[in-house]
Amino acid sequence: ATNPIPIREALKLQPGQEVKVRGWVYRRRDLGDKAFVVVRDSTGIIQSVFTPESKSHSEARRVTVESSVIVSGKLREDPRAPGGKEIQGEELVIVGLAENFPIRRDVSREFLLDVRHLAVRSRKMTAVLKIRHTAFGALHEWFRENGYYEVQCPMFVSAAVEGGATLFPVKYVDESTVYLTQSSQFYLEALIYSLEKVYTVAPSFRAEKSRTRRHLTEFWHAEAEAAWVGLDGILRVEEELVSHIVRGVLERNREELALLGRDTEKLELVEPPFPRISYDKAIEILQSRGLNISWGDDLGADEERVLTMEFDKPFFLYGFPEKVKAFYHKNDPSRPEVTLSADLLAPEGYGEIIGGGERIERLDELVAKIKRFGLNPEDYRWYLDLRKYGTVPHAGFGLGMDRLVMWIAGLEHIVDSLPFPRTVARTYP
Numbered sequence: 001a002t003n004p005i006p007i008r009e010a011l012k013l014q015p016g017q018e019v020k021v022r023g024w025v026y027r028r029r030d031l032g033d034k035a036f037v038v039v040r041d042s043t044g045i046i047q048s049v050f051t052p053e054s055k056s057h058s059e060a061r062r063v064t065v066e067s068s069v070i071v072s073g074k075l076r077e078d079p080r081a082p083g084g085k086e087i088q089g090e091e092l093v094i095v096g097l098a099e100n101f102p103i104r105r106d107v108s109r110e111f112l113l114d115v116r117h118l119a120v121r122s123r124k125m126t127a128v129l130k131i132r133h134t135a136f137g138a139l140h141e142w143f144r145e146n147g148y149y150e151v152q153c154p155m156f157v158s159a160a161v162e163g164g165a166t167l168f169p170v171k172y173v174d175e176s177t178v179y180l181t182q183s184s185q186f187y188l189e190a191l192i193y194s195l196e197k198v199y200t201v202a203p204s205f206r207a208e209k210s211r212t213r214r215h216l217t218e219f220w221h222a223e224a225e226a227a228w229v230g231l232d233g234i235l236r237v238e239e240e241l242v243s244h245i246v247r248g249v250l251e252r253n254r255e256e257l258a259l260l261g262r263d264t265e266k267l268e269l270v271e272p273p274f275p276r277i278s279y280d281k282a283i284e285i286l287q288s289r290g291l292n293i294s295w296g297d298d299l300g301a302d303e304e305r306v307l308t309m310e311f312d313k314p315f316f317l318y319g320f321p322e323k324v325k326a327f328y329h330k331n332d333p334s335r336p337e338v339t340l341s342a343d344l345l346a347p348e349g350y351g352e353i354i355g356g357g358e359r360i361e362r363l364d365e366l367v368a369k370i371k372r373f374g375l376n377p378e379d380y381r382w383y384l385d386l387r388k389y390g391t392v393p394h395a396g397f398g399l400g401m402d403r404l405v406m407w408i409a410g411l412e413h414i415v416d417s418l419p420f421p422r423t424v425a426r427t428y429p
């Protein structure tokens, strides 16, 4: 065998064929005078066995875990080997001999986060990254197949979208203070007057003070905005999009979902239409389940978890009271105390993955609400301009991609959904 092939392909070959693979030593052990070297690459693992007759027997006995190697030999059946086949090792070239690899079975979660730059090599992390890859690709697929233009918005901004409490201030080059973006929404609302339907996938930043399983300080945010669309229309977009992504992962990442031990039964149910319940109904359900909550309260992770147990697929929670949502949400003309807003909650206890709804399109209504919320219209000067020049009904949403991957992959904590998480307690490595 001259050129190395992916391990996944090597395992498909017939026993007796010569094969060459390359990658990193996943496991190594001696049994008597035999050296067993399991090699890992991005597609999987394969065992190779070296005997004293093998040309590279001494290399196979001295090579260390995570050394980079090129292994060649003859393929043979062995039901005890991963994938049911192994390489009868002939040659093992050590490309980079690894120092003592610090990650062992018994290390703590915190240590694994401290060495995330090495822990990303694990089979679990590799599986999550492949699911993440599919989810991001399916999102782009759906938006582009449905007439949405991908746009890019600034990361340095001058105003809060989701409240000042979670703004990250940044000392700008001219010594002024600007902020890291919390959401590209306002820029998307400007761009619908050019492209009508737009989306962007970019980091958003929130100075979250609380340590929870679903909050990052830097998260990947897929946001969309569409002109001429109301609340019902944007909910249909959201359920089609999320269903397309889940279907894509079920089609392309069965192996990874299995490696993660993910029960995919609930994911198989994800298809439109998703149930829609009002905020009023949600409060009723929560009170009937004994939670101490009143109409007008915001819903936190605990309340959302209880609600998700009522459904076996994602569901919309719509019609939040004005005071629990940001200022830009349009008030329901027939019931001004509530807004034409909606969150999408993922089942199995995961909760909110999307926030969105219809925006206020009338200038006078928006100025009045900005003032009612104690904000300064001057801080929203250019955002208000959008209502002065041909305003249109429009709606949009923001999908937390890390929360989406956390749910689809069945992860316990959002930090396991992306390679280098940023939380209130971590900005290293």
Ligand SMILES: NC(=O)C[C@H]([NH3+])C(=O)NS(=O)(=O)OC[C@H]1O[C@@H](n2cnc3c(N)ncnc32)[C@H](O)[C@@H]1O
Residues within 6 Å of the ligand: 161, 162, 182, 183, 184, 185, 206, 208, 214, 215, 216, 217, 219, 221, 223, 224, 352, 353, 354, 355, 356, 357, 396, 397, 398, 399, 400, 401, 402, 403
């Ligand atoms: N274009 C829009 O309409 C988006 C809107 N301005 C917005 O930012 N809504 S949101 O605050 O609910 O955030 C949207 C989603 O963004 C996710 N999100 C929001 N904050 C976080 C944090 N801190 N960590 C991880 N994920 C987060 C979560 O899934 C939310 O549902």
Ligand SMILES: [Mg+2]
Residues within 6 Å of the ligand: 343, 352, 354, 355
């Ligand atoms: Mg939200």
